[in-house]
Amino acid sequence: MATVPPRWVVLSSGLLLVVLIRGYVQAQNILINPMIGKGSHFYVSAAIGEELIHRGYNVTFLLGGAFYDQARNSRYGDMFHWEVFQHPIPRKTVHDMFTNLTKLILGGGFQQEMKIMTELMTARVNDCTALLEDKYLIGRLRSANFSAVLYDMTWVCGAMVGELLNLPTFVVYPYPNPCLVTSSQGSHFHPAYVPSFMTPYSNQMKFNERVVNSLLYILGALIGHYYYAPYIGLTKRFNVSEPMLLMANSKLWLVNTDNVGEFPCALAPNVIPVGGLTTRSPEKLPSDVDEFIQGSNDDGIIICSFGSFLILDQNSLRLIRVFSEAFDRLPQRVIWLLKEHPPFPIPANIKILPWLPQNDILGHRKTRALFFHGGQNSYYEAIYHGVPVVVMPVYGDQKDVGARVVNQKLGLKLDKDLLTAEILYDALHEVTTNITYTKRAKEMSFAFRDREMKPAERASFWIDYAIKHGTHHLEIPLRRLNFFQYYLIDVILFVLLFVILTLYISFKCLMLVRSFICNCHIKSKLD
Structure with a gap:
């Protein structure tokens, strides 16, 4: 005859089941869009995603079909949920394109690098178009009730997805030298001691190096607009903000740099250094x-x-x-x-x-x-x-x-x-x-x-913090200022006008005093 478990065991088990189900239902959902899901860009975001899971989040990766199998067969395969957008060209063509780019890269030269950048931009814009045109995919993402979108800085389409879903966006910046890119958040990039992109300079530059570095700083700002310009047509078509504003509106910036290996610069409070995202203790080798x-x-x-x-x-x-x-x-x-x-x-x-x-x-x-x-x-x-x-x-x-x-x-x-x-x-x-x-x-x-948290743990902590508490108290109110306010042109004009008026009034007063003294002197002589 089967024994009936005590009543307290049944009640405890039921209560535990309710708690577990409730915890699962209430778990926050995060959408991560690491560009198309290739190479180092994927692994940087995956390291953050793994730590978010440890914090109790449900994580979904959105990536391109050409690299889905590669990601699915990695150690992260059963860890994340997956959503896939299809490229407008066959998968083999996508892989061949990267192979051909590798050949161009080994050729070297500035013209080759610009050619590579143009080809990559064109391919990414076409991928973004295919993603945004997929109404069924966008519909699934809308119904998934995500709390935020984490996207790769080189992939502005992730920010566009975030705005379409009306979600806060967080950025992963996978490169060195974060100050110029995060200047929209209030980070301070000074070409006198912060080297520009793709330069051999340190943070202690000679005069000629500072000249070149300053010119490259200006060129970098212009290239930034050139890089995002192809997306403008898409932002108008899908009624979202223009690319530079989309990036600037991102609430949290996770930059893959650390002051131990980087040239330090002044970062805004919502720009978090998490350099070394893929670092971890060694595991057993084959x-x-x-x-x-x-x-x-x-x-x-x-x-x-x-x-x-x-x-x-x-x-x-x-x-x-x-x-x-x-x-x-x-x-x-x-x-x-x-x-x-x-x-x-x-x-x-x-x-x-x-x-x-x-x-x-x-x-x-x-x-x-x-x-x-x-x-x-x-x-x-x-x-x-x-x-x-x-x-x-x-x-x-x-x-x-x-x-x-x-x-x-x-x-x-x-x-x-x-x-x-x-x-x-x-x-x-x-x-x-x-x-x-x-x-x-x-x-x-x-x-x-010598830190309390590893880089990926630090990144997941700040994402969790931003979702719970918002980032309004971390943001410098830079975007509320217009050009004249930011560069204090109105203040400078006011001060100049005040100084000019003060000098003018003082001059007039002196002239009156001088005239009065002269008149008195002439009058005394006449007397």
């Missing part, structure tokens, strides 16, 4: 990778990681040969991220992998250096684990990272157009044998880790 590392003995290993910027084709074959020749001379073993094996023999001390757990390998005690392209995430992962670096910038903001590596004395910077096997070997040899680089890396690691 057995083949661990065996390769353990076999390096006391010499240790070097990581070579250029992300998707180094692919095997005729444009990159010279660089790949240079890398291989330099690595062959090193006493260390090298783990090399490369999608395909080169068409020539690879030295025994090299292990080529199409994908590698970079953060986990950086955290291994036998890792001696990182040779990379200057990606922001890799930069902070190296700082987190205290690993010196050799950086060879390829494109865009990687030049900014290169400047910071040199200024922080974390490692050395190389020029890809002048690279030889000898130069690369000398740089890696210097960084792995000169104890000052390792010592500096450990110092930066200690300063970076």
